[in-house]
Amino acid sequence: MCETRPCAWRDQGDRGGVCVIRVLLAEDVQMVREALASLLELEDDVQVVGEVGNGEDLLAVAEKTQPDIAILDVNMPGLDGLTGAERLREQLSGCRILVLTVLDAPNVVRRAQDIRVDGYMVKNAPAEQLVHAVRRVMAGERVITPELALAAWEGEPSPLTAREADVLRLVAAGAESAEIAELLHLSPGTVRNYLTAVVAKLDARNRTDAVRIARDAGWLLSS
Template sequence: MLLAEDQHVIRGGLVALLGLEPDLEVVADVGNGSDAVNAALVHRPDVAVLDVDMPGVDGLTAAAELRDRLPACRSLILTGHGRPGQLRRALDSGVAGFLLKTAPPDDLVAAIRKVAAGERVLDPSLAVTAWDLAADPLTPREKDVLRLVAEGAEPAEVAARLHLSAGTVRNHLTAIVAKLNARGRTDAVRVAKESGWI
């Protein structure tokens, strides 16, 4: 398996813990999503255990890329927060498992084995959350606009990068704010991130 976790102490502890299991082998451990994808393409693990919040490419984006580029590698997401948006994005990314970091070590080991065996795993404390997932109201283009705004781009830069007119970007932002019942662009970014839509 491959392990991606940006916090060195946690990653080292997980590598040591998993190394105690006779049927599990960590073939690579990395600190960000880009390195996770690259290492997976080299080592071709059966399972990638990915932290959600990593610098650069996050775990959910890495899981989606692994699904497309290395379908035999199944992803198990680890997170410190069980927000509905993360769970929504995880399901949309085709992950095989979603587990909280507060789970007991035995649960993590069991989850890895289940994911490797082709099963799906959802942290029991998140089962009710799964029912509360709201449908994504944003169009793909609105998501493109909002992702760039989330990166700090101003409307003129968004227009240039997406090859749109400034008026079209303003119209998209107005529609996004209205759809998300947000107070403005910054609030719309927050709502969309918490909901897992961007």
């Protein structure tokens, strides 16, 4: 689901023409997305020019709306926010990126740092901090919520190999072993072996528990 809004340039009366910060919102929870859009639209110098409800729509809407800044949720269906941020960097190099998350998993924070997003905030921050962050990012500053900065120093790297993560990511998406084998060009027996190794490495009760552990740690975001 996506919505495109008209280009933004507002005449501010006695202050003359003021260039408005053009924002693209990517958030899969509609109520949250609409609330964020309404919050930002209250500001005279901000306009939401596009909204997307999944990662697959992100690049197409960004190309159409040419935002100054994209606000991306980390966990979205289709294409996660950090992978979307990487691709958006390649497609629109001038677009700044502010990532929102409910996760403080060290591995997620480190990956955001590696991508060099312009801002990284937790969703439970006060609303006014988001508006302030948008302006700071547009001014060329880097913004990160303090608890996320602290989290970057903690935790261990993922114990999963790239292929194990691929298999578990498909399990998380609801795929069965036979489907995973076909998608990854593996034998069903090899897929079962990978899943057995994953469950053992994560000290999980079963594959469902392994998905929970890996997701909470931020190890299932696409690489």
